[in-house]
Amino acid sequence: MSLPTHVRLVEVGPRDGLQNEKQPISVADKVRLVDDLSDAGLSYIEVGSFVSPKWVPQMAGSREVFAGIQQRPGVTYAALTPNMKGFEAALEAGVKEVAVFAAASEAFSQKNINCSIGESLQRFLPLLDAARQQGIRVRGYVSCVLGCPYDGFITPEQVARVARDLFAMGCYEVSLGDTIGTGTAGDTRRLIEVVARDIPRDKLAGHFHDTYGQALANIYASLLEGVGVFDSSVAGLGGCPYAKGATGNVATEDVLYLLNGLGIATDIDLDRLIAAGQRICTVLGKSSGSRVARARLGCA
Numbered sequence: 001m002s003l004p005t006h007v008r009l010v011e012v013g014p015r016d017g018l019q020n021e022k023q024p025i026s027v028a029d030k031v032r033l034v035d036d037l038s039d040a041g042l043s044y045i046e047v048g049s050f051v052s053p054k055w056v057p058q059m060a061g062s063r064e065v066f067a068g069i070q071q072r073p074g075v076t077y078a079a080l081t082p083n084m085k086g087f088e089a090a091l092e093a094g095v096k097e098v099a100v101f102a103a104a105s106e107a108f109s110q111k112n113i114n115c116s117i118g119e120s121l122q123r124f125l126p127l128l129d130a131a132r133q134q135g136i137r138v139r140g141y142v143s144c145v146l147g148c149p150y151d152g153f154i155t156p157e158q159v160a161r162v163a164r165d166l167f168a169m170g171c172y173e174v175s176l177g178d179t180i181g182t183g184t185a186g187d188t189r190r191l192i193e194v195v196a197r198d199i200p201r202d203k204l205a206g207h208f209h210d211t212y213g214q215a216l217a218n219i220y221a222s223l224l225e226g227v228g229v230f231d232s233s234v235a236g237l238g239g240c241p242y243a244k245g246a247t248g249n250v251a252t253e254d255v256l257y258l259l260n261g262l263g264i265a266t267d268i269d270l271d272r273l274i275a276a277g278q279r280i281c282t283v284l285g286k287s288s289g290s291r292v293a294r295a296r297l298g299c300a
């Protein structure tokens, strides 16, 4: 299979990247991050989540962040919504695209959203119905596709069942999340092969955490399998509050460098992206998780 000529990057830094940060981050800093990312050319930005503030306190200000950002034409600003309550809050905040999130592992589903996989899918049904009526697009996530922090090994067939259900329910795209970053390129190819029996490859996305340093290899493997959408996080920020020890998503800067090297178009400006990452890293008081940013800034 030949490589795609264009790839869409879904920037999850403001959501996945920040949700696990313990220190308070001001709405102004979050707004600045989102605006910096759209300035850099990102066309899809996950801005926040409408989840319980008791579960993920850092996302409590998502409504204010949506109110503060400059919404540029052609850019999708999305939010996670686990249930109808979250969906309604997102609508009130003017959100035009949302994502629901399920897991391939029962234990992770319980820890993350306090219900079984089956119950989570039932919860999403009215949300997807309401979204259809309102003309809101819904993206679907499946977590733990290449391993679970509680259940360990996950088969591609387990993932395929949940992905197929999300797609059949009306999610226009399903993002396959290697939540704990243990997957390898071989695992990734086998996973896509199995999931693609039910879902067209151009409706799949890859979401790779870089815990074991395999994320770029897994993205390359996914490209070879015909997947052309990847989630990434500026400066490699992040981690999941319900997956202890998991590091951030693959850094957007590093993915962009890979894609540029393959001659795959993205319309993203690497220098501006690095600057956006540096600014938020300064706010957080940490160094960038992007190898490319560190090399370019002379601090590799």
Ligand SMILES: CC(C)(COP(=O)([O-])OP(=O)([O-])OC[C@H]1O[C@@H](n2cnc3c(N)ncnc32)[C@H](O)[C@@H]1OP(=O)([O-])[O-])[C@@H](O)C(=O)NCCC(=O)NCCSC(=O)C[C@@](C)(O)CC(=O)[O-]
Pocket (backbone or CB within 6 Å): 016, 019, 049, 050, 051, 052, 053, 055, 056, 080, 082, 083, 085, 086, 087, 089, 101, 112, 113, 114, 141, 142, 143, 144, 177, 178, 179, 207, 239, 240, 241, 242
């Ligand atoms: C799903 C629930 C709400 C269930 O949590 P629950 O406790 O079972 O919910 P409940 O319906 O029993 O309600 C309990 C309380 O939460 C409130 N509540 C209920 N829903 C909402 C809402 N939407 N927004 C705000 N508040 C809400 C509700 O009003 C009530 O408030 P109280 O009466 O106690 O004051 C909870 O477990 C939750 O919020 N979980 C979110 C976890 C999360 O955000 N995890 C990180 C995102 S997933 C991820 O990072 C993985 C991903 C996507 O990146 C891919 C990958 O890497 O794998």
